[in-house]
Amino acid sequence: MTLALESDAPGVATRGVWLTCIDCGEQFAPFEAVRYTCDDCGSLLEVRYDEYPTFDAFEGSGVWRYSAALPFEEGVTLPEGSTPLHAVPRLEAEIGVNNLRVKHEGMNPTGSFKDRGMTVGVRVAQEIGVDRLACASTGNTSAALSAYGARADMETLVLLPAGKVAAGKVAQASLHGARILEVDGNFDRCLDIVQDLTDRGEAYLLNSLNPFRLEGQKTIGLEMFEQFEREEGTLPDRIVLPVGNAGNTAALYKCVRELRRSGAIAEHEVPKLTGVQAEGSAPMVEAIENGWDHIERWDDVETIATAIRIGNPVNAPKALPGIRETGGTAVAVSDEQITTAQRDLAEEGIGVEPASAASIAGLRKLRREGVVSDDEDVACLTTGHLLKDPDAAAAAGSDPEPVPADTEAVLDHLGA
Ligand SMILES: Cc1ncc(COP(=O)(O)O)c(C=O)c1O
Numbered sequence: 001m002t003l004a005l006e007s008d009a010p011g012v013a014t015r016g017v018w019l020t021c022i023d024c025g026e027q028f029a030p031f032e033a034v035r036y037t038c039d040d041c042g043s044l045l046e047v048r049y050d051e052y053p054t055f056d057a058f059e060g061s062g063v064w065r066y067s068a069a070l071p072f073e074e075g076v077t078l079p080e081g082s083t084p085l086h087a088v089p090r091l092e093a094e095i096g097v098n099n100l101r102v103k104h105e106g107m108n109p110t111g112s113f114k115d116r117g118m119t120v121g122v123r124v125a126q127e128i129g130v131d132r133l134a135c136a137s138t139g140n141t142s143a144a145l146s147a148y149g150a151r152a153d154m155e156t157l158v159l160l161p162a163g164k165v166a167a168g169k170v171a172q173a174s175l176h177g178a179r180i181l182e183v184d185g186n187f188d189r190c191l192d193i194v195q196d197l198t199d200r201g202e203a204y205l206l207n208s209l210n211p212f213r214l215e216g217q218k219t220i221g222l223e224m225f226e227q228f229e230r231e232e233g234t235l236p237d238r239i240v241l242p243v244g245n246a247g248n249t250a251a252l253y254k255c256v257r258e259l260r261r262s263g264a265i266a267e268h269e270v271p272k273l274t275g276v277q278a279e280g281s282a283p284m285v286e287a288i289e290n291g292w293d294h295i296e297r298w299d300d301v302e303t304i305a306t307a308i309r310i311g312n313p314v315n316a317p318k319a320l321p322g323i324r325e326t327g328g329t330a331v332a333v334s335d336e337q338i339t340t341a342q343r344d345l346a347e348e349g350i351g352v353e354p355a356s357a358a359s360i361a362g363l364r365k366l367r368r369e370g371v372v373s374d375d376e377d378v379a380c381l382t383t384g385h386l387l388k389d390p391d392a393a394a395a396a397g398s399d400p401e402p403v404p405a406d407t408e409a410v411l412d413h414l415g416a
């Protein structure tokens with residue numbers, strides 16, 4: 001396995017930062033115009049730097065600890081990052097791997113990893129000087145954008161698929177002051193519309209199609225590597241993560257390529273990126289299983305894990321090579337397997353929303369199939385907090401037992 005590394009970026013932009021097309025290689029200055037895709041060929045853009053740092057360049061905490069690998073020294077912060085890397089001894093033994101850690105991104109300020117992307121993305125919006133921020137969302141992106149937009153005192157517009165966003169997320173967007181449009185269509189249609197609006201200059205797009213979002217999200221990998229190394233004396237052999245729009249997969253792949261390029265990690269230390277989707281929403285798994293270099297859009301998607309109810313992952317051109325070049329894979333899990341994993345994590349004290357539990361469900365399935373071996377050190381990413389989706393949590397948990405307001409009756413009920 002050999003990773004394809006970026007070539008040197010010619011010339012110098014702001015702090016040596018460039019927007020580069022992942023297909024034709026065309027380069028653009030990063031902040032002089034609003035641009036999400038390549039002017040020449042329409043493909044995805046990636047942020048590239050003149051230099052890539054090693055671990056000794058990092059200081060401080062949270063996302064901005066990694067400013068040497070980001071386009072700015074600091075951003076609009078709440079602050080975000082510094083999330084725990086939990087040991088889960090019972091799950092580790094039951095699933096049967098050498099080492100299992102859970103990186104719980106639900107512990108970010110708005111309860112998901114999106115905050116890492118927004119602290120950078122909203123800072124870029126300030127730099128460019130836009131008036132209004134916008135996103136399509138299955139919930140978490142809208143919650144994060146609303147909070148970071150509020151922090152920056154900027155107007156926010158969010159488009160949500162009607163009836164398909166968990167209650168906690170709508171409440172967040174609402175209270176942080178976003179204008180919320182409920183669209184009669186799924187997330188992918190919402191994103192089509194937001195792209196049309198932003199192409200017409202109506203707003204600045206802060207979905208993960210915006211390459212600066214992924215810069216913030218790549219700090220998940222930087223932080224996880226430092227924690228894993230500190231606590232386990234090694235790096236994980238494999239990172240297992242839920243996949244929706246495939247931004248995190250793209251961001252983690254970029255993280256390892258940059259670390260390889262600076263010499264901070266060796267080729268044999270590159271973890272296998274392993275994506276998990278819900279069976280009812282699995283275009284990336286379909287592409288990996290069929291050896292395709294593109295995804296086919298799924299128009300009808302359904303899963304209890306509403307955060308990853310996505311049929312057209314826009315970052316697939318970045319994420320598919322990431323899975324393949326790192327020797328990883330992709331797997332689909334049922335809603336039942338997701339709920340079981342959500343309960344299992346809860347029994348270890350870790351509260352996650354359904355999409356997050358997909359990582360554990362996927363690892364368990366791959367281990368049973370023998371794709372993951374028993375000597376592997378694995379990090380699973382859990383992406384959102386349990387309270388994001390209180391209805392799913394209540395349905396997965398047990399019902400409260402009604403008792404009279406009387407101590408004897410309570411003791412009686414307990415069978416004492
Ligand atoms: C909780 C949660 N997990 C996973 C995902 C999937 O992440 P990505 O779109 O980066 O693949 C999302 C959103 O897409 C999410 O909100």
Ligand SMILES: N[C@@H](CCOP(=O)(O)O)C(=O)O
Pocket residue numbers: 114135136137138139140141142206207208209244245247307308
């Ligand atoms: N799960 C996401 C879907 C949008 O993803 P993005 O990373 O492209 O913004 C959400 O929370 O909306």
